[in-house]
Amino acid sequence: MIGRAQLGSTLGEEILFDINLQVRREEALSERDSCLIGISKNKLFLLQKTLLDDDNQKDYYAIESALRGNFLLKDGWRNASPKSDLVFN
16 A cells, blocks of 8 residues: 545546656555546646636646645655555545
8 A cells, every 4th residue: 555545635646747657557445435536637638728728727726736746745655665654644
């Protein structure tokens, strides 16, 4: 286990920021009722372009910040040792 996800966590954002992590397998286990929202890379780019074109930079940067922040957090996990001690809270 690399970490523990909670509300606001993202899974798979690595494909946006790391060319070496384009193909991989993601798994998640829910310990309680949960919901997962999926979006393809192409649809995300279209959403971001639409937000910028419609002068909604604040919404664009909120999405970008959440994705990049979660990527940087998990990048730290990938480079830390031992991984089993890491928890995402």
